[in-house]
Amino acid sequence: MIWCCPRCHGDLEDRGLTLRCRSCRSVYETVAGIPDLRVAGDSWIDREPDLESARRLAALDCSLPELVREVYAMRPGWDEARIARRTREVLGARSSLKGDVTTWLRPAAGGRGPLLDLGCGAGMLVAALAVEGRPAIGIDVSMTWLVVARRLIAASGGAPVLAAALGEALPLRDDALEGVISLDVIEHVRDPDAYLAEMDRVVRVGGGLALSTPNRFSLTAEPHVFVWGVGWLPVRWQAGYVRWRSGRIYDDTRLMSSFGLRRRLRRNTLFAFRILIPEVPDANLERFPPLRAALARLYNRLCVYRAMRAVFLLVGPFFRVVGVKEEKDR
Numbered sequence: 001m002i003w004c005c006p007r008c009h010g011d012l013e014d015r016g017l018t019l020r021c022r023s024c025r026s027v028y029e030t031v032a033g034i035p036d037l038r039v040a041g042d043s044w045i046d047r048e049p050d051l052e053s054a055r056r057l058a059a060l061d062c063s064l065p066e067l068v069r070e071v072y073a074m075r076p077g078w079d080e081a082r083i084a085r086r087t088r089e090v091l092g093a094r095s096s097l098k099g100d101v102t103t104w105l106r107p108a109a110g111g112r113g114p115l116l117d118l119g120c121g122a123g124m125l126v127a128a129l130a131v132e133g134r135p136a137i138g139i140d141v142s143m144t145w146l147v148v149a150r151r152l153i154a155a156s157g158g159a160p161v162l163a164a165a166l167g168e169a170l171p172l173r174d175d176a177l178e179g180v181i182s183l184d185v186i187e188h189v190r191d192p193d194a195y196l197a198e199m200d201r202v203v204r205v206g207g208g209l210a211l212s213t214p215n216r217f218s219l220t221a222e223p224h225v226f227v228w229g230v231g232w233l234p235v236r237w238q239a240g241y242v243r244w245r246s247g248r249i250y251d252d253t254r255l256m257s258s259f260g261l262r263r264r265l266r267r268n269t270l271f272a273f274r275i276l277i278p279e280v281p282d283a284n285l286e287r288f289p290p291l292r293a294a295l296a297r298l299y300n301r302l303c304v305y306r307a308m309r310a311v312f313l314l315v316g317p318f319f320r321v322v323g324v325k326e327e328k329d330r
Helices: 047-058 064-073 080-101 124-131 143-155 192-202 235-246 258-268 290-302 306-315
Strands: 012-014 018-021 027-031 115-118 137-140 162-164 177-183 203-214 271-276 318-325
Touching: 027 047, 047 064, 047 143, 064 080, 064 143, 080 124, 080 143, 115 124, 124 143, 137 143, 143 162, 177 192, 192 203, 192 258, 258 271, 258 306, 258 318, 290 306
Parallel strands: 115 137, 115 177, 137 162, 177 203
Antiparallel strands: 012 018, 018 027, 203 318, 271 318
16 A cells, blocks of 8 residues: 555555554545545645535446536536536546656656656546556545546556545655656645645655646736736735636635745755746647737747746746755755
């Protein structure tokens, strides 16, 4: 068993419907064979409703597309068009991620040892890695999405190894991993410093890191709520501004600048890292309205020039980080 107790990192023994720590005697339940290793902490998700919906999904006898659709159908206020669009995105993400697996994610995913997708959601990246013959494990804060991930990964020929846990308290031993990938997650965790420190703890020296996140000071609209100018405001004003402009709740997102992200990585990890300025994917351009697509294409042409790097580190739409863990005394 790769998992350990998230509280004391002791060994876990399987008791059928639960796991028990041999050291601190903590007991963790399982849903559809997926252990719930979440500890008490501040999270955007309500645990009990999440467990209830996960159990209900696990009991459904339906196809994978129907299972994904059911998750979105449970969300209040979502119309059929929005549900159908997001369902297609989840089911199609495995193919779109294939290019990432063989390009910028390769430094983190290229080894043969254990690899973690932290914040795996519906398991699209783990499924894409399985298609490429690279097994990975997945952790997410949502048990509901992990039930979907189990089905998606199995349908892609992979063996699902999944757990519900917080990024700030990983149920993994020190130096357990060859690499960690975490896409668009750091902006949603309550304690980014603990999240980064945990990734550093569980990756062995020489192991890889890959993460992505939107830019706080992007000149484009905030990608979660589609409101312009959110990141340019003080943090304490952002939720109220989003509520005023769109009526949406904005309590679970805190975007970072490239400078803030760099400081956190240096303070909390031993990764020798680079911040990349990626192009907007073609798949996204196809969904943009004409003016936005034209501006994105201009951005793609300019971001490859070294002279523009400083500009796009400040106001580009998003970042990617790749790194390798170094020895502590270096």
